[in-house]
Every structure is written in structure tokens, then in C-alpha cells.
Amino acid sequence: MSWQAFFCPQDYVLEPHDARQQCDLKERPEANRFDLKAPQQWIRLQVDRPDATPIDAQLSIGPFYLAGIEVYALQANEISFIGRAGAEQRASRAQLSLGAYVFPVHLKESRSTDLLVRITAPSVAHWHVTLEPMTAAHETQERQMLIALHLGMLVALALIAVIGFALRRSSVNFRLALFNVAILLTVATGSGFAALYWPQWPTDIAAMAFVTMVVLRTAIWGWLYQGLIRPHLQSQLYQIACYASYGLAAIAIALYWLDMGGWARFLTLILVLAIPILHTIAALATRGMASSLKTILVGSLLVYHALHIFALVLVTQYSGQSDAPITITRILDLAIPLLAMATVFLRNRATDQMLQEAEQALMQKQAQLDYESRLHEEKRLLIDMLGHEIKNPLAAISMASNNLQNLVVTENPSAQRRLANIKRAANDIDEVMERCNLANRLESEALTAQITNVLLKPMWQELIQESGQAERFIFAALTPVEIQADAQLVKTVARNLLENALKYGLPQKPISIELLPADLESGIQGGFAVSNDIEPNLRPDPDKLFSRYYRQEGQGSRRGTGLGLSLCRQLVELMHGSINYELTPNAIRFTVTFK
Missing domain, CATH: 1.20.1070 (Rhopdopsin 7-helix transmembrane proteins)
Structure with a gap:
């Protein structure tokens, strides 16, 4: 038993007399190929057999989701209803199987039988048909x-x-x-x-x-x-x-x-x-x-x-x-x-x-950080050890130089000058060690601010007298200024700024120190400013001014560690203050305020 499918025209109406003549298209009508709605398509299945013996067969049409399927048999110009099924209509004389609907078909005594099938489905829905004897439904099982x-x-x-x-x-x-x-x-x-x-x-x-x-x-x-x-x-x-x-x-x-x-x-x-x-x-x-x-x-x-x-x-x-x-x-x-x-x-x-x-x-980064941490800790321990080990010899040198100055006759200026140089060198070494020790404590966060009331005017007067060059300073203190901060740390900041002005300011030029009163609107309780003239060709780099170990080029033999301004910023920030600078071609001004 073999069968072949032919398509009917789009406007075909079920009619027994001319179905074979009209439904002879080998391809789906062009209008139904791209219809996204659910048009009805008539198909004629021409079943041919080698003999005219009646036989029971099954017609499988799928897939399951086809909206509607109707099957009719056409023999001797008579149309007989076989069954209907589909996703959108109640099944009649049809059974649902996996992948298709199965219609029982009785083929009468004829070598050629036509089955008319009306399928309601959009063009994007594929449909398939198989027809085989009921006793040998191999395709259905497959x-x-x-x-x-x-x-x-x-x-x-x-x-x-x-x-x-x-x-x-x-x-x-x-x-x-x-x-x-x-x-x-x-x-x-x-x-x-x-x-x-x-x-x-x-x-x-x-x-x-x-x-x-x-x-x-x-x-x-x-x-x-x-x-x-x-x-x-x-x-x-x-x-x-x-x-x-x-x-x-x-x-x-x-x-x-x-x-x-x-x-x-x-x-x-x-x-x-x-x-x-x-x-x-x-x-x-x-x-x-x-x-x-x-x-x-x-x-x-x-x-x-x-x-x-x-x-x-x-x-x-x-x-x-x-x-x-x-x-x-x-x-x-x-x-x-x-x-x-x-x-x-x-x-x-x-x-x-x-x-x-x-x-x-x-x-790798963690290993590098651990290595750097060990180096940092070793450096801190080394500085601590050097600080303690060098302090005693420096104290002995300073005491010996003082005693020798008392013994040496004043008429010997050369000896007095040499002793003064020894004492100054010892003081410089002590100052370097103090700064390194202070930087070490800041890095290890071992330094805390002890907040007390600090009077700025007497502190600055004392520092100016200790400098030995009081005649170079212009001290402006119109009103007493009292702040809450760490007295020792504030004094360290002031001393560093003072020594910085003496060291890098133009010789014989005055150094201005101004006390800044409180500003209640901005929350500032007071501060001070230090100004000095500089050589135009020796202006510091603004981006590196507060960097550790920075010293501007062209300073010649002037001593310095490059720690002073960096320590000032860290100490001021530790006391919740701020330090800023104003740089002009011929002068520099540092302003320190405390909140």
C-alpha cells in the first residue's frame, strides 16, 4: 500500500465530484505558506493498493498541537466522515497517541481510494501524515x-x-x-x-x-x-x-x-x-x-x-x-x-x-607584603635601637663640650668655635634621631595625641628665643590664642616650621609668624602661620612638598633629612587639624589650623 499527498486550492470547498481534479497540487498554495494565522488547508491523500481487498488501516496526523484535523473518505463520488481531532476541537472517532492523532480508516474494495484531510494550522507549524495497515503499524511504532x-x-x-x-x-x-x-x-x-x-x-x-x-x-x-x-x-x-x-x-x-x-x-x-x-x-x-x-x-x-x-x-x-x-x-x-x-x-x-x-x-602580593612588613619592622627596631644607643654618647659629647668650653680661656676663639661646632653637630644628630623615632612611631600607630589646653603665644616666644636669631622674626600676636591639642606635638610642628624657615629662607630676610584667632563659623579654634622669602630659582615642587625625604634641588650643603614637613602634616592630622601652604615666586607661607 502506497499513498501520495496532493494539495487543494486555497478556496476549495468540499465537493465529491471534482475533488481529484481540483486537489492535484504538488506544493502548498503560495498564500498558505506564510500565513501566521491558522488557515484551513485541504489535502487529498491518494491511496493505491495492488489489489482491491478491503483492509483496515490507521491514518496518523500530527503533531499534537495542530489546531484542527478533519478526515473524510471519498469513494464512488461519495464522501463519508472518518473523524476529527485537534488541540482546539473535541476528538471524534480519533485517538491521541504520542506525537500524532490516529484515525481508523476502512479501505473498501478498490485499488485506489482518496482521503480528504482538512488541517487548521499556521504556516510555521509542521504537520506530517502516515498511513499503514492496522496489523503492521511499523511507522507509528518507530x-x-x-x-x-x-x-x-x-x-x-x-x-x-x-x-x-x-x-x-x-x-x-x-x-x-x-x-x-x-x-x-x-x-x-x-x-x-x-x-x-x-x-x-x-x-x-x-x-x-x-x-x-x-x-x-x-x-x-x-x-x-x-x-x-x-x-x-x-x-x-x-x-x-x-x-x-x-x-x-x-x-x-x-x-x-x-x-x-x-x-x-x-x-x-x-x-x-x-x-x-x-x-x-x-x-x-x-x-x-x-x-x-x-x-x-x-x-x-x-x-x-x-x-x-x-x-x-x-x-x-x-x-x-x-x-x-x-x-x-x-x-x-x-x-x-x-x-x-x-x-x-x-x-x-x-x-x-x-x-x-x-x-x-x-x-605573590601577600608574600611581598609580608616581606615588606618584616623589612619595615626590622627598620623600626633598628631605628629604635640606634636612637637608644646613640642618645647616651650624644649626651656625653654635649656634656663634655660644655665642660671644655668652661675650661678653655675665652681669649682662644678658635677653640671656642670648634667646641661650638661639636655641640651643634651633636644637637643635629640628636634632632635627626628624634625625627626618625617620631616617624617610626607614627608609622606603627604607636603615637597618640594627649589633648590639653595650649597657649600659642608663650610657646612661640620660647621657640624664637631658642633659635638664637630672634632679631629675624616678626611675631604678630594681636590676641591670645588658646587651642585644645597635644602641647608637645604642636611644639614639634612649630619648631619644624621655624627651622625650615631659618634653613631655606633668604639670609638676613625677616621671617613672619602670625597667630590666627578662632573662627566659630568654620569650626576653627585657632592656629598659626609661618612665612619667609625664598630664592625664585629654588622654589620647591608643590606636588612633593609634603612627601617624605623630599628636598628640592640646588640646596647645596644645607643640612636636612626631608622628614620635617612630612612629619608636620602627619602630626597636625593626628590632632584633627590641617596644614596648607601658599607658594609665590618669591615667598612661601605655611598655615596650620586646629578644629
């Missing part, structure tokens, strides 16, 4: 086995994805698992498996669940690739486009449930074609993605797009005439999740490699 095998493979892929997410919880792995489950549910509902094994489900609800899963699967696929691309593409436009696709998917689902199938299928088709293009463009624009991951990402998108276009062409051109649309659909259902899983696997591998490299870099 079809059911292939569908069961297909579902089993999808179950295995979904389980692998779910287990992968359970072992490695991440957003991308969750999306991959959800995508695989969506594909499984799409095939389970579209093949009729759900309606067959849960008969309490109405066929129309099961079919609606299928089209809903088709849209959801497409949207979840886009969501998965967004998760792969987004970390490497910080584009607001891309994010907006992704959210727009999810919104269109929601609208398409709503249109399906509102029985506006034409518009819903149009939006679904747009999503199926546009989402891969969107993510392909985004993948090509990524930055910082591993080259292997980028290659497979773009490649999987291109393959996905090519397979879907190929499937659409086959469905619209060869539906009911070849099994090629079924084959490409099954390939799609398996290839797409496999491509997604391979892409996610490579992504996870690249991420693990990056994390491993980051951990190694962090370990």
Missing part, C-alpha cells in the same frame, strides 16, 4: 520510539544541567539548567506526552502550554547568553535591548492566551530571529573575554541562527511532504542545549583559570 528516545535524551541533558547547578551555584548555571528544563517541557507538551499521560488536561490547555513554552524557551535562551556576555560588555543599550526582548516575550504569551494567535506568532517569529542577532553583535563587541570563549560564543550564536532559519524554510516549503522538518526540529532541540552547555563549560573553565591566576597573584 515514530513513538523516536519521540521517546528524543525525550529521554532531553531528560538526560536537563539532569546534567541541574546537577551542574547543584554542584556549582552561579547565575549562569542556573539559567542553563532552566533553559534545558524549558526545552524538555516544550517537547513534552508539543509531542502530546503531557496530554497523553495526564488526560485530565484539556487538549487546548496543553497546546497553549506548548506555545507558551516555545516563547519562554526563546526568552530564557536570550537570558542565558546575556549572563555570558554582560560581564564583558558594559553597554546600557544592550541591557535595554535584552529587557525589551523579555517584554515582547511576555506580550506574545499574553496574546496567545487572549486568542490572538496571528500577532502572537508574529512576535514569536521576530524574537526567534532577532535575539540571536542581538547577542551576536554584543558578543563581537565584548572586551576582556578569553579568545576561546568568545569564539565558541559567537560560533554557537551563528549556528543557532542558521539552524532556525533552515528549520523555518523547511517547515514553510516541505511540511507534509517530507520528514526533513521533523529531523531538523529534533536536531535543534538537541544541538541548541549542547551548544549552550559547551559554551557555559568553557566559560566556567575560563573563569576558574582567571580565579586561579588571581589567587596566585594575590599569594
Whole structure:
């Protein structure tokens, strides 16, 4: 027994007399190929047999989600109703099986019989027909086995994805698992498996669940690739486009449930074609993605797009005439999740490699920090030891020089000068050690401010007298200024600024010291300012002025450690104050305020 399908014209009306003459088209009418609504298409099945013996056969028409199917037998110019079925109409004389509806057909005594089939379905819905004797339904059994095998493979892929997410919880792995489950549910509902094994489900609800899963699967696929691309593409436009696709998917689902199938299928088709293009463009624009991951990402998108276009062409051109649309659909259902899983696997591998490299870099950095911490601690201990060990000899030298000055006669100026130089050198060494010790304590956070009331005027008067050059200072103290700070630390800051002005100011030029009164509006309780003239060609670098160990070039033999101004800033900030400077071509002014 063999059979051949012929299409009827679009405007065909069931008529027994001229059905064979009118329904002789070998291809689907052009108008029905691209109709996204659910047009009715009449097909004539010409059944030929080697003998005219009556036989019982079964006609299988699928898939399950076809909206409507009606079958009629045409013999001796008589039309007899065989049965009807479909997702949107009650079955009559038909039975649902896995992947198709089965109609029992009794072929009478004739070598040639015509069956007229009316199928209600959009052009993007593939349909297939098989006719075989009831006693040898091999094709039906083979079809059911292939569908069961297909579902089993999808179950295995979904389980692998779910287990992968359970072992490695991440957003991308969750999306991959959800995508695989969506594909499984799409095939389970579209093949009729759900309606067959849960008969309490109405066929129309099961079919609606299928089209809903088709849209959801497409949207979840886009969501998965967004998760792969987004970390490497910080584009607001891309994010907006992704959210727009999810919104269109929601609208398409709503249109399906509102029985506006034409518009819903149009939006679904747009999503199926546009989402891969969107993510392909985004993948090509990524930055910082591993080259292997980028290659497979773009490649999987291109393959996905090519397979879907190929499937659409086959469905619209060869539906009911070849099994090629079924084959490409099954390939799609398996290839797409496999491509997604391979892409996610490579992504996870690249991420693990990056994390491993980051951990190694962090370990190296930590080792370097530990080494620097040990050096810093050793330096601190060395400075502490030197400070304690040198203080006693320096004190002895200073005491000896004082005693010798008392013994040496005043008429010997050369000896007196040498003794004064010895004493000054000892004082300089003591000052350097004090500054190093102070810097050490600041670094180790061992120094705390002891807040008391500090009168600035007597402090500055004492420092000016100790300098030995009181005649160079212009001291402006219109009102007494009292602040709350650490008296010793404030005195250290003032002494450093004073010595800095004496050391780097122009010789014989006056040094101005001004006490600053409180400013209640800004919360300043008082401060002081130190100004001195400088040589224009020896102006300090403003960016390095408070840097540790900085000394401007061209200072010749002038002594200095480069710690003074750096210590001033740290000490002032320790007491919640601020130190600033104003630099002009011929002068510099330091201002210290306390809050």
C-alpha cells in the first residue's frame, strides 16, 4: 500500500465530484505558506493498493498541537466522515497517541481510494501524515520510539544541567539548567506526552502550554547568553535591548492566551530571529573575554541562527511532504542545549583559570607584603635601637663640650668655635634621631595625641628665643590664642616650621609668624602661620612638598633629612587639624589650623 499527498486550492470547498481534479497540487498554495494565522488547508491523500481487498488501516496526523484535523473518505463520488481531532476541537472517532492523532480508516474494495484531510494550522507549524495497515503499524511504532528516545535524551541533558547547578551555584548555571528544563517541557507538551499521560488536561490547555513554552524557551535562551556576555560588555543599550526582548516575550504569551494567535506568532517569529542577532553583535563587541570563549560564543550564536532559519524554510516549503522538518526540529532541540552547555563549560573553565591566576597573584602580593612588613619592622627596631644607643654618647659629647668650653680661656676663639661646632653637630644628630623615632612611631600607630589646653603665644616666644636669631622674626600676636591639642606635638610642628624657615629662607630676610584667632563659623579654634622669602630659582615642587625625604634641588650643603614637613602634616592630622601652604615666586607661607 502506497499513498501520495496532493494539495487543494486555497478556496476549495468540499465537493465529491471534482475533488481529484481540483486537489492535484504538488506544493502548498503560495498564500498558505506564510500565513501566521491558522488557515484551513485541504489535502487529498491518494491511496493505491495492488489489489482491491478491503483492509483496515490507521491514518496518523500530527503533531499534537495542530489546531484542527478533519478526515473524510471519498469513494464512488461519495464522501463519508472518518473523524476529527485537534488541540482546539473535541476528538471524534480519533485517538491521541504520542506525537500524532490516529484515525481508523476502512479501505473498501478498490485499488485506489482518496482521503480528504482538512488541517487548521499556521504556516510555521509542521504537520506530517502516515498511513499503514492496522496489523503492521511499523511507522507509528518507530515514530513513538523516536519521540521517546528524543525525550529521554532531553531528560538526560536537563539532569546534567541541574546537577551542574547543584554542584556549582552561579547565575549562569542556573539559567542553563532552566533553559534545558524549558526545552524538555516544550517537547513534552508539543509531542502530546503531557496530554497523553495526564488526560485530565484539556487538549487546548496543553497546546497553549506548548506555545507558551516555545516563547519562554526563546526568552530564557536570550537570558542565558546575556549572563555570558554582560560581564564583558558594559553597554546600557544592550541591557535595554535584552529587557525589551523579555517584554515582547511576555506580550506574545499574553496574546496567545487572549486568542490572538496571528500577532502572537508574529512576535514569536521576530524574537526567534532577532535575539540571536542581538547577542551576536554584543558578543563581537565584548572586551576582556578569553579568545576561546568568545569564539565558541559567537560560533554557537551563528549556528543557532542558521539552524532556525533552515528549520523555518523547511517547515514553510516541505511540511507534509517530507520528514526533513521533523529531523531538523529534533536536531535543534538537541544541538541548541549542547551548544549552550559547551559554551557555559568553557566559560566556567575560563573563569576558574582567571580565579586561579588571581589567587596566585594575590599569594605573590601577600608574600611581598609580608616581606615588606618584616623589612619595615626590622627598620623600626633598628631605628629604635640606634636612637637608644646613640642618645647616651650624644649626651656625653654635649656634656663634655660644655665642660671644655668652661675650661678653655675665652681669649682662644678658635677653640671656642670648634667646641661650638661639636655641640651643634651633636644637637643635629640628636634632632635627626628624634625625627626618625617620631616617624617610626607614627608609622606603627604607636603615637597618640594627649589633648590639653595650649597657649600659642608663650610657646612661640620660647621657640624664637631658642633659635638664637630672634632679631629675624616678626611675631604678630594681636590676641591670645588658646587651642585644645597635644602641647608637645604642636611644639614639634612649630619648631619644624621655624627651622625650615631659618634653613631655606633668604639670609638676613625677616621671617613672619602670625597667630590666627578662632573662627566659630568654620569650626576653627585657632592656629598659626609661618612665612619667609625664598630664592625664585629654588622654589620647591608643590606636588612633593609634603612627601617624605623630599628636598628640592640646588640646596647645596644645607643640612636636612626631608622628614620635617612630612612629619608636620602627619602630626597636625593626628590632632584633627590641617596644614596648607601658599607658594609665590618669591615667598612661601605655611598655615596650620586646629578644629
